[in-house]
Every structure is written in C-alpha cells, then in structure tokens.
Amino acid sequence: MTSGPILVTGAHGFAGSHVVEELRQAGADVVGWDRVDLDLLDPAALRPALARLRPAGICHCAGAPHVAQSWSNATLALETNVMATAHLLDAIRDLVPGCRVLNVGSATVYREAADALTEQHPVGPASPYAISKLAQEMLALRMHRDEGLDIVQTRSFNHTGPRQQPAFAAPSFARQIALIEAGRSEPVIRVGNLSARRDLTDVRDVARAYRFALERGVSGAVYNVCSGSAHAMQELVDGLCARAAVTVRVEVDPALYRPNDTPFVVGSHERLTADTGWQPGIPLGQMLDDLLAYWRAQVRDGRD
C-alpha cells in the first residue's frame, strides 16, 4: 500500500468501531468517519474530504445492517448500502485510485444451501437487504475489473459482540438477561425462531479478518468471513441463560420471527485462511461471556 492513513467508514457503528480498534492496535494510522461527520450520499462533502485525506486504504464498513428492517424499508438499505458505496467508489476512482479498498459485503447474498457455502456458491438474495448488499458488491467488483481499482470484497456471515444493537438476536438476549439480573424486568426473555442455525463469529475475529484481508487479500477476490460452524439460536439462549445469575424463563414470540427465515447457514473460510492466514480465535463461550459482561455494564451505567 502507498503511504497515508487507513479510513474506516461507519466508524461509530458495530463492526466499524471494532475495525478501528483492531487497526489501531496493529499500529495503523486510522481515521474514522461516521454519518454524523460526513454523509457518504453527499458527493459535495465526500469528495473534498477524500481528496484531503488521501488514504492508503479504506475499510468500508458503513451501511444499513439490519435484514429485518429492510423488509419494511427497502429504500434505506438501497440508499445506505448501494448509493453510498457508488458515491464512495466514484470518488475513489477519481481522487485516490491507488487506494486499497475493503468492501464489506454480506453472506445473505447466497442462495439457500444445505451445506457449507463457498465463494463459488450461486447467489440468490432473498431480502431487500441482501439485494442491496449484492448490488454493492457487484459495483465494487466492476470497479476492480473495468477501472482497475484495488478492491477486496468480503461476504461476512453473522457476527456479534459488544456494541451490537439489541435489534439483533444475541445482544437482545444478553440485554434482557442483564435487565432481569438488575431486577428491572420480569424473569422472562422473549425470543424468535430458536431452531434457525447460523454461522456466528465474534466481531473481534471479524475485525481481524478485515485487517488481514486489507493487508494481504488478493485484489478482486471475494472472501467469506465466517467461523465455519453453525450454532442454533437455542444454543445461544441456553448458553446465556446458563450464565445468568438468576433463573430465566424463555418465551417464544412469533412476532419476532422473520419473514423467509433461512433454517441453516454455514460458511467456509478456506479461501480467506489460504490467502491471509486468518483463523477465528474466539470460542463461542468467550463470545457469550463478553457479550453478557458488556450488557451488564450497559445496564449498570443506565445505557440500556
């Protein structure tokens, strides 16, 4: 990479904030941008800011992350994931064409499958969110192919950890348990479809994968970022309940079911491991410990 800082978009967001920490710990000069600082949909603001900064690398984490919300608000996902990325890629091409870009994509682009997903598996996005992430990915890969930009593309599977919004399943469970422990909720947690099995990775492993992909990934390559093992939501709930200081009853709420919920998703990170040496390092037990510890602290400090 040429000299210059590493820019992280969506730096105040869930994955972005962990990527900032990961890069800083690795000694990189990191600049974080977030929507409160700069609207990627506003080229008049974006372009001069990028021209000033001249980053050597960009980790594009900004986006609308929630699949369920995209059913009711597809335009938000399309604007935030597709249009913002299109503006960013245009600006990169025009202003900092030598910059290495990690474009964070999603495994929801894959068609449903019964076995582990590799990057060769056919795509078939099933939600507005997934459609937006596929469009974002295809824009980036076209920029690599036709315009010569140095782009690495991920397809990231589910990940969780501290700072993820409780609109997602795992932090929602952890938050509810922390509230029950603090005596602020009835000892019941409400859950959605617990039979769904997901490939779930700790966000800190994901952040490290992004750093490795940025540093060592092959230009133009697509990489799954995943743990390689599937966990039933039931397993997460049981694991968190077992860690709770009080007895918790689990209640299934059909309202929390997603439309078109895929029963089983697991990925293969073989390619990422082969090209960059990355391996997941944080086991499920530690992930749950840390998630619950984070929410206990949030509840204690009144930030729940």
Place this chain on the structure above:
Amino acid sequence: MTGRAKIVEVLVTGGAGFIGSNFVRFALNQHPDWHVTTLDKLTYAGRRENLHDVMDNPRHTFVHGDIADAAVAGPLVERANVVVHFAAETHVDRSIQAAGEFIHTDVVGTFVLLEAARRAPALRRFIQISTDEVYGSVPSGASRETDELKPRNPYSASKTAADRLAYSYWATYDVPVIISRASNNYGPYQFPEKVIPLFTTNALMDIQVPLYGDGLNVRDWLYVDDHCRAVDLLIEKGTNGEVYNVGGGNEVTNKELTTRILDALGKPHSLIRPVADRQGHDRRYCLDTTKLKGLGWQPATDFEHGLTATVEWYVANDWWWRPIKEQDAAFRAYYQAQYDHRTP
C-alpha cells in the same frame, strides 16, 4: 441524507489571545447555532481573563493546550466544521530577542493543524490568520494580495511560512483554506506590550511612553471588531485558496498615535521618551483591501472612535491590565530588557 438541525462546530485557536478572544465573543453573539471551542496555550498574552464573560457559556468550550501538540489539537480539528487559526507568537520585539517560540508555534503549530485538517471529514473552512507584515516594509502605495512577500523580521518570516504552508495544503490536498492578512489590530484585551495598550496604560500610571526612532513609522490601524466581521464574512463568502487583505485604512504615524493617546487621557506630551529604533523596524505597512470590499466588507469603526473606545476600555478595566504590569515578573523583565537600555 437526513436534515438535522446542525450545530456548527467552530475551533478558534489562540482564542484566549487578543484578537481570538474578541472573535470568540463576537462569534457567540453573532451565531446562535455555533458551538465554539477555544484552544489556547495560555502563554503570557493568552489569558483566561480575556474570556471571563464567556467561560460559562454553554456554547463555548475552553481547552488549554498547544496547537503543536497533535494529541490535543488533532481531535479538535478533526471534528470541526470551521477552524479559525489565530494562535501565534505575535510580538516582533520578542521575535528579535528569541525566535524559537515563533517557529514552534507559528510554523510547526500551523503544520500540525493543517495535517489534522486533512483528516477532518466535515471541515468547511480553515481561516489562516496571517498579517500585513508578510509584505515587508512598503515605502509607498498599498500591498495587494498578489504582491511579493518580503518578511523582514523573525516574526513576520514565521507568519509568512505559515501563510504559504496553509496555501499549499489547499493547493495540494484541497484543505478549504482561506488566508486573511490583517493590518495592526487594536481594541480591548490587547496585551500591554503592543503600542496602543502599552502607551495607554503607561500614561494612566504616569510613566513614560517609549517612542521608537523618529516616531514616523506608519501603521494601518484596524479596529478588532472590524477584523472579526471580516473573518466572519470570509467564513461565509470567501473563496478557498484565496488571500484577502484586511486593513482599516487608517494610516497613522506612531508619533501622531502617541499624541492622540496622551490627549485622549489628558496627559502631557512630556511623557514621551524617544528610544533607539527597533532593529530592522519596518517603516510602513499599507494594504489594498479592494478584494475584501468586493465581498461587501467595510470597516465600520473609524480610527478616532475606535481609539477613543479602546482608551476608554483600558481606563474602565484596570482590573484587567494592572496586575500584568504590577505583578507579572515576566512582563517587567521583558519590558526592562526591551526599553531600559535604549537611549535616543
């Protein structure tokens, strides 16, 4: 994407100094949607007292720190929408005694701020406060923004370096820099080492006023409020990468200035003590301000009214200046080193 009612984040470096504190006060009064952060090292001329009436203002934050310290200045610049960079060592005589601090603050400090400005995603303006002294002494006519820069003392050389460095960050990195080159400012809260407050406060204490050389050096005096309005206008309407002269259009010799101050205070001219001239004393500065006037600016305060208001401010605010002169050992030491050995 979203239409938020936005607070404009304004960073004022050197906001506890003379012009800076006047600008902070002006900005808070003028712009209810601004949040102003003052970053000031609080050397001798930067004083909390200069901001006494805005320290508790919820739209004002004071940060004590050095602009050349990237760990302090960097994050403040990075989140700013507007930076107004006043912080500088400013006194020519001090630069002749010792130039090191001038290089550190005026040049390195500006470099640190500009580097941070490259990382500021929402930065709209970076106002580099420069000075008419970058043109050097002009025997006749008026300096235009395109004139050659011929600084002749360490202070003006350090300001010229900062002026051109700021310009280069616009030309190279598109940092939204505007450079203002102002003439000599005067008004409330100016440290009593500069001629108007020095002579005013000396006369109020019935001690002699040391007049350099033949007293015929000419300065173009700008009332500090007019300067504040010019900076405000440049933030709103200036063009990035451009230089704007800001001059009051009041050419006055130091001798005439001295007699006016003494007359305003009803003090005898016998207080004037001629002293040997400053080394390399620039004879005259004069600015052509056509370009700024094209944006709609005019000085609003003529010299007579501005000087009277300033002298009256010092008369009414001896709580502000008397401790500097009477108790501040550093000021006494400086003053003695500067004037005591000089005989005409």
